[in-house]
Amino acid sequence: MNALRQHRRLDRIWASAPGFRGWFSTVNHTDLGRMFLVTAFTFFLIGGLLAMLIRAQLATPDSAFAGPEIYNQIFTMHGTIMMFLFAIPTFEGMAIYLLPKMLGTRDLAFPRLTAYGFWCYVFGGTMLLVSLLFGIAPDGGWFMYPPLTGPIYSPGINTDFWLIGITFVEISAIAAAVELTVSILKYRAPGMSLDKMPIFAWYALVTALMILTGFPPLILGSVLLEVERAFGLPFFQADLGGDSLLWQHLFWLFGHPEVYIIFLPAAGVISTILPVMCRTTLLGYGWIVASAVALAFLSFGLWVHHMFTTGIPHMGLAFFSAASTLVAVPTGVQVFAWIGTMWKGRPELRLPMLHLLGFFITFVIGGLTGVMVAVVPFDWQVHDTAFVTAHLHYVLFGGFVFPILAAIYYWLPHMSGRKRFFRLGGIAFALIFVGFHVTFLAMHWVGLLGQRRRISTYEVEDGWTLINFISSIGGFITAIGIAIVIIDVIIQVFAATRGERNPWRAGTLEWAMMTPPPSYNFATLPHVTSREPLAEDPGLATRLARGEGYLPAPEEDWRETLTVEPATGRPDFHVIYPANTHLPIVMAAVTGTFFLSLLLKVYWFTPFALAGVALLALRWVWVLGRREDLPPRAIGRGLEVPTAAAVDRPPGWWGSLFLLIANATFFGSLIFGYAFLWTVAPGWPPPALLAPSLVELAIGLGGAALGTVAARLATRANRKGGAPLPALAGAGLGAAMVAGACIAFLLRAPPPAEHAYSATLFILGGYGLFHAGLALLMLGFVSAQTVRGYTSPGRRAVFPIVSLWLDYLALTGAAILLAAHLPGMLG
Amino acid sequence: MxxxxxxxxxMVAILITLAFRRGRRAEGKDEARxxxxxxxxxxxxxxxxxLAALLGFGLFIGERLLPRGGEEVVTVGAEGRQWAWTFRYEGRAPTEDVLHIPAGRPVDVAVTTTDVIHSFWIPRLAGKxxxxxxxxxxxxxxxxxxxTFAGLSAEYSGPGYDSFSFSVVAHGPAEWDAFLAGQTE
Known part of the structure; x- marks a missing residue:
């Protein structure tokens, strides 16, 4: 009875609005995880449909099904949708749904950010779909090499849809990555130290950090290419000091880590499910964590292997060939650790296990052909042939789709609370497995015979007719298998009988709750003492529901949870989440108008859209403020922790830290591009350098130093109960001085459309100006909060956050000014 | 390979299959082993x-494929554009879509483009x-x-990419001299 009363009380606090209206205002991770997954699978079906069109086109020689103009859009969109709108969002959705439950907490760090990211993804993805419907979809191939995608050779709007739509969608990837990183580090059940985290959380952490450092180069490349297309700034035009190789570097600097960003979550799924299917524990937990980390590091060192045929210097080839083979070692460690896990336990052939076997067979073949293409002379032959297409499908389908199918069948009882009804899953698996291998084994073969990728047709004399036909048949068999999976899932979600709790006898915390999961996850939070708390204490779920964990007494209308110290898992502070709101969807829509104004070239509207985003962002943080101090909160077990407003490292500080890491990667890529163009591109040095000015440099550097010092003084003044306003004003002056120094050199620099040098200066100055503006906005916000009585020594959390952003402004501002003035001084 | x-x-397939064999005693507790x-x-x-063996092999082969100096080397130019190749020679008018080279002598092809990225590939003779x-x-x-050898352009370059190919004719010494003198096309 006590458990039921607890449930009613918590559900009233945590539930989203009933019916479909709730979708638009929910900030709950269970809702949003499900929404992410359903949307991602919708895109998977659309991408799959395009794949079927490709196979229909190539099934016969001299095909009249689609001309090259349409066919080029089809294969470009197939790759784009599968990579950006299916694979990454599926990881995000899975992690958003599962992580708080596995980590023994009630939600992610920033619930409204989850919702904002979701709506950005939906709106950005819709933009791309609209282009497909109107026949003006991107057609430059999914890696969009300029100059083919530049303003001269692709004047239409097609390419803009890609650059702007994908950047819009990437907001959701960055948002989710920040959120997952902070959640995994801070939002866990008390007692869960790093070495007691479920293995999936480790993989998600590594993946999220990789997104933060892998996506910014792509975002930068997209910004530069769009600016070149819209305003003629020649970053990729060889005759004006640009270089199309810069795009290839930026793209693959993202693109190779991307492969592991897709594979690692799947590996996390395998490491979670496989031991349960084998009735044992994972072999070599520490080794697996180490290999995941090693993979992440190595994957950033081998982007050049996508560019072996671009005339890279010989020593470079040897280095990157070595790195590309080395990356197979941590993958090998994981694969053998999994096989060792199977030997350690007693594997049972249940449905998720079948898909895991599908993974093993497919992925090992994909890995082996991957090692082959890492051998440079072999790559010179098969590069840009169907062999490479087949290889990447073995890696992605084997390394991602099979594990995801296993995950669907493993966690579906958790989402639906039901058990499978018809036994369709086995048939579906057989069809998918056979169909896939027929399709892509044939494609390896035809690639070795010389069929290039991305051709829309071929001649009878080429002798590829039969192989292509077989490949297409295989493709349709796969599609039928996927269709049966969908039918199976729909039946289970809507019509099957109720299932038992924890049907697989798993040991991780996501099964220590009723299914489908309640809105608040855990009625009280567990104290974790092992990696598999549920295996140690099968009655845990009942005890938590009865109120025997942390936070036993829900208070007022608070959505509460606890944070921990990242390494030890000791309770740190108490958090009150914001409740349901329409703010995220409204802000995503206004963000969308910003991107739309760029796409449709309605540039007069762009500043209004930006101002709208800024106003909503101010409201976003303003509503979190309080006018009175909250006392420390008793959390049970005789413990008391401070509230988030009273600490120096609040959630917003952690979020800013990781957002700034992504931002710094973006900035670092820009500096890399500047240095790359200067040293490698033809047409350098530029005709005229910016005349250096010691006065401007001194003002800018002085402003940077003043900003960071004054922000610290403001933090200290507030903590000691003094008046922070004078110091805040000083920080504002510092930011304004940085902005002034940027404006000064922008005004004196040669016209940006003249040469890649002046174009880069323009972007650098714009970047500095933007961050100075951002700092001023934040300082204004804190000042307003101070005037209105929202700050006190006990409500000090906003100060360190603003201080962090001023530190970042100081570092990047100084780097920008030096990059602008130094060449003129030295030259 | x-x-x-x-x-x-x-090997991997056998190891996985063996994990399923009936009546096998689970390896169980000895985790360290x-x-x-x-x-x-x-x-x-x-x-x-x-991987070390494979890498060594790859680097060794790659080394052999690298251009080295030598008096016998003939240099030709290959300039791509959407969707044709122009081949240039020392002391002779350029040719379109047909590359002439001497047989039995190393040839250095200087690959350039006037518009977008292309890739120069003669599958029978070299990588791209x-x-x-x-x-x-x-x-x-x-x-x-x-x-005669078939050549292909192997980097996607827009709508004309499907049929973007060329051919290579390797001549004997006498024929090559005649070609350079402009007597054959």
Whole structure:
């Protein structure tokens, strides 16, 4: 009875609005995880449909099904949708749904950010779909090499849809990555130290950090290419000091880590499910964590292997060939650790296990052909042939789709609370497995015979007719298998009988709750003492529901949870989440108008859209403020922790830290591009350098130093109960001085459309100006909060956050000014 | 390479199958031994040995394919555009879509482009090399005996990409001299 009363009380606090209206205002991770997954699978079906069109086109020689103009859009969109709108969002959705439950907490760090990211993804993805419907979809191939995608050779709007739509969608990837990183580090059940985290959380952490450092180069490349297309700034035009190789570097600097960003979550799924299917524990937990980390590091060192045929210097080839083979070692460690896990336990052939076997067979073949293409002379032959297409499908389908199918069948009882009804899953698996291998084994073969990728047709004399036909048949068999999976899932979600709790006898915390999961996850939070708390204490779920964990007494209308110290898992502070709101969807829509104004070239509207985003962002943080101090909160077990407003490292500080890491990667890529163009591109040095000015440099550097010092003084003044306003004003002056120094050199620099040098200066100055503006906005916000009585020594959390952003402004501002003035001084 | 890959694949498949065999005693408690066998032995030791061998082999072969100086080397230019190739020679008018080379002598092809990125590929003679705006890449090819070889442009370059190909004619010494003198097309 006590458990039921607890449930009613918590559900009233945590539930989203009933019916479909709730979708638009929910900030709950269970809702949003499900929404992410359903949307991602919708895109998977659309991408799959395009794949079927490709196979229909190539099934016969001299095909009249689609001309090259349409066919080029089809294969470009197939790759784009599968990579950006299916694979990454599926990881995000899975992690958003599962992580708080596995980590023994009630939600992610920033619930409204989850919702904002979701709506950005939906709106950005819709933009791309609209282009497909109107026949003006991107057609430059999914890696969009300029100059083919530049303003001269692709004047239409097609390419803009890609650059702007994908950047819009990437907001959701960055948002989710920040959120997952902070959640995994801070939002866990008390007692869960790093070495007691479920293995999936480790993989998600590594993946999220990789997104933060892998996506910014792509975002930068997209910004530069769009600016070149819209305003003629020649970053990729060889005759004006640009270089199309810069795009290839930026793209693959993202693109190779991307492969592991897709594979690692799947590996996390395998490491979670496989031991349960084998009735044992994972072999070599520490080794697996180490290999995941090693993979992440190595994957950033081998982007050049996508560019072996671009005339890279010989020593470079040897280095990157070595790195590309080395990356197979941590993958090998994981694969053998999994096989060792199977030997350690007693594997049972249940449905998720079948898909895991599908993974093993497919992925090992994909890995082996991957090692082959890492051998440079072999790559010179098969590069840009169907062999490479087949290889990447073995890696992605084997390394991602099979594990995801296993995950669907493993966690579906958790989402639906039901058990499978018809036994369709086995048939579906057989069809998918056979169909896939027929399709892509044939494609390896035809690639070795010389069929290039991305051709829309071929001649009878080429002798590829039969192989292509077989490949297409295989493709349709796969599609039928996927269709049966969908039918199976729909039946289970809507019509099957109720299932038992924890049907697989798993040991991780996501099964220590009723299914489908309640809105608040855990009625009280567990104290974790092992990696598999549920295996140690099968009655845990009942005890938590009865109120025997942390936070036993829900208070007022608070959505509460606890944070921990990242390494030890000791309770740190108490958090009150914001409740349901329409703010995220409204802000995503206004963000969308910003991107739309760029796409449709309605540039007069762009500043209004930006101002709208800024106003909503101010409201976003303003509503979190309080006018009175909250006392420390008793959390049970005789413990008391401070509230988030009273600490120096609040959630917003952690979020800013990781957002700034992504931002710094973006900035670092820009500096890399500047240095790359200067040293490698033809047409350098530029005709005229910016005349250096010691006065401007001194003002800018002085402003940077003043900003960071004054922000610290403001933090200290507030903590000691003094008046922070004078110091805040000083920080504002510092930011304004940085902005002034940027404006000064922008005004004196040669016209940006003249040469890649002046174009880069323009972007650098714009970047500095933007961050100075951002700092001023934040300082204004804190000042307003101070005037209105929202700050006190006990409500000090906003100060360190603003201080962090001023530190970042100081570092990047100084780097920008030096990059602008130094060449003129030295030259 | 194919045989090695097949052998490794077979090994993995057998190890997985053996994990399912009936009546097998689960390895159970001795975790330290499992880690030694599976992770240190197979995961690290086995992978690294195979990969080191393969890498050495690849670098050795790659080294042999690199252009080296020599008095016998003939230099030609290959300039790509959407969707045709122009081939240039020393002391002779350029040709379109047909590259002439002497047989039995090393030839350095200077690959360039006037518009977008293309890739120069004669499957029977060498691997591919990209033509990148603003850069000149040198590819070494050599035809052992006279004959005609098919060439392809192997970097997606827009709507005309499907049929973007060329051919290479390798001449004997007399024919080559005649070609350079402009007597044959």
């Amino acid at each position: 194919l045989a090695g890959a097949t052998a490794i694949f077979a 499992s880690v030694r066998v599976w992770i240190l032995g197979l995961g690290l030791g086995f992978s690294m040995t195979i 090399l990209d033509a990148i705006p603003g850069h000149t890449n040198i590819l070494r090819i050599e035809a052992d005996s006279p004959g």
